[in-house]
Amino acid sequence: MDWGLNTLLSAGAARLHEDGRIAALGAGGMFRAAGVLAKQHRLRRAEERLRAKADHYQRLIGGRTALAPRLETKHGVLSDEISAIATRRSNLNTALAWAAARWAVDQAVAAGASVIYVEDLRSLEARHMGRTVNTRMSQQIRGQIVDRMRHLGAEVGIAVVTVPARNTSRHCPRCLTPLRHRKAPDRPTTPGWKWAVCPGCGWQGDRDHGAWQRIASRGLVHQTRTMTDRTTGIMAIRTIVDTLEARAVIATTAVESSRRDRSKTGSTRRQTGRPAPRRRRAPSPARLQGLAGKRPEGHVHTDRPGLPRAAHRLQGVSTISTPAISRHRPRGAARGAGFHRHAHATPPRWEIPCPDTTPGMESFS
Template structure:
């Protein structure tokens, strides 16, 4: 338990790009295109060595060692990946005649061990599911131990792999299956986590909102000696939203290359207010909705019990959800088209096959571009949602935000298209963004059980009726109800308040409340929740009245302006000017150069 008024450290991540590069030995400037090329050479060496090491270790004995967590001398394996690899004798290999510093080898082994440790859990789960799989019926037997329970989505994927394997094998062998039997070695990401090395490879310094990263880079794609690895200082700007934060430590970044060049994925540690779940009496419940990303409601604990006004807050995604649905449908269409061309290319003549492979490459490139665009929109949507809910909770004086546990949440019953669309929504990113944003103001995000939150009454805990369709909920016994998502938010906030003394903390995860408690929540006529601020757009008049001509002045022909958008937010013109349309037209139009100069420094 933490004491209110104190601060605790918290790590977060951000991205930036270098705008200048200097040779550390001669202080001469280096072009950014040259830096991108040298970074690509280093990433190619790391990626090839990592892929070779993963393929060489792709056998059951590797996962047995990682699952046991012991080396050959029965000593516990350390947490550092490069130390564990050195103790187990896992060393990468490089092309003949290529010199790679030992600190770069640390990066390779650290990333490899991290990947294999993640897959060790999948290996154990696959073995457990294969033991309960019946190849005749294609179904799983119920689990007999608590350790055999795995998420439903993971179970369905493994069952499909098992069915396909037994269909190809044509036998009903009951040997224990491993992850190496049902899938190939994974493809590793092309990146370099500099945090696995020490100051001999890279250093970081921050002064006056400028980040300087000193790192060793090769001077050619196949360095033959130590002299062909030289230090370079990369100078990058820290994002403006971090200038006022209480950052205590800056960590070494991860180097990646995208379509724009070198990208630094940095991490830092800041001081935030210490969370205190037992101090406040107000909680916010966030319900994930199939119509929008989420909705929130507030419950307050008083001396006479729990109260709520049952008027929640529905998040407005500003049309991003529709854009994501369109991009998702486009990506699925490209995937189906590429799969069809792949099937045709398998039996086509050589000249036709070459043409089809070219088309498949174009489709894959378009699909990758759609995926990148979806990722950017999901990130923007998640952090905007986190900021909106955090402001809502801060205005209400809440100290805890209860969200549905995503591990027990599964979308179904809304049709194939809607189920797929809701399953691919950015809920996990939204939870992370909400936890990050709320921690900055001292509000704690906890996970609460999701079962029954939209179907049970917060007052009497009976099943709700649906008099107005799916999106409405009503309890005739308590005479309360309203929007289905708002009622679910009340239930989530109630469970967060009642279970805050039984919070389970796990490393790397948000606090969890696993106990479902009930207490009646009565409807209070007093306004307990804040009114969320929503942008109001000035609607443009479709028609403009004819101006009265002045005496002695010839009447000019009035040309009606084109129809403007209803989302026009241009401020109305002063009364002294005569406006003939939805926008005020300046007397002397600005040149393109002046407009560009005015936008350049904003």
């Protein structure tokens, strides 16, 4: 599991074979929570503005005694609004943490995994990224998600281990060469560094996908370095061994093509320009000859009663009629019957009698 800003979680599955080779199972997935995170940021900004206003009122209360009662009332109203916003933020964080943890555990169960390796960001510092990005990273609820992930993983027998996050997004998951980050090819006008290209082996992809592959391979080769806290029972990999890190690479698998050979080996089969129509294998049952004559054989059922003609249906005043001049007329339609039995227009004014208001009028002269 790799963390992100807008893409909260990027995850995938990897398998360690007996010969020491690590293979990635699939392309992985993402847990996007941009809408919820944007709402969190709006609530945080609203709470910051209210707290600044409440502090200003508190300073005015301490300086002026004449307006103190009125300012204290306003300060109490602001305090209630701040408490309500704080409660909304707490509930939103709790719901998001449970949703992300459940998604991660469900992905592990579907892949048949026995352990979940999560990136540990406590040793990292958000430097040279700007005040806005630093604030967004500090407002993440990664700790709550990991705690709930451990709780849900224990129910299904999956361990959760934290892995150091050093150079997980910087090095190539296949050859450990430093990556070059650039704009995504599907978004050439959007600035950023979401796309990574390896100058060594030529691998390229989303930097988050490369990061979860690095985290998975690092956790699998450092299994013997996993430590368990006696008091809390939290499992983590504290340090990285260079000799083990050199083997933490994803092996390249040859793509097996399922396409068959379509090269021409003989003459092309002659095809008719117009295929023969489908006909009923058994003749239609005999019927009495009516005014319309015998129905020709075809695909229409002969044992079902036909619908009444459109001209014989009940037509109201507000039914939309068929245009008088029309080149196209459907089969079975009649003029003045309408194009649909449930299509109605607003009744005309002359159908609704106007109320008589004459007796109620009186003269003021």
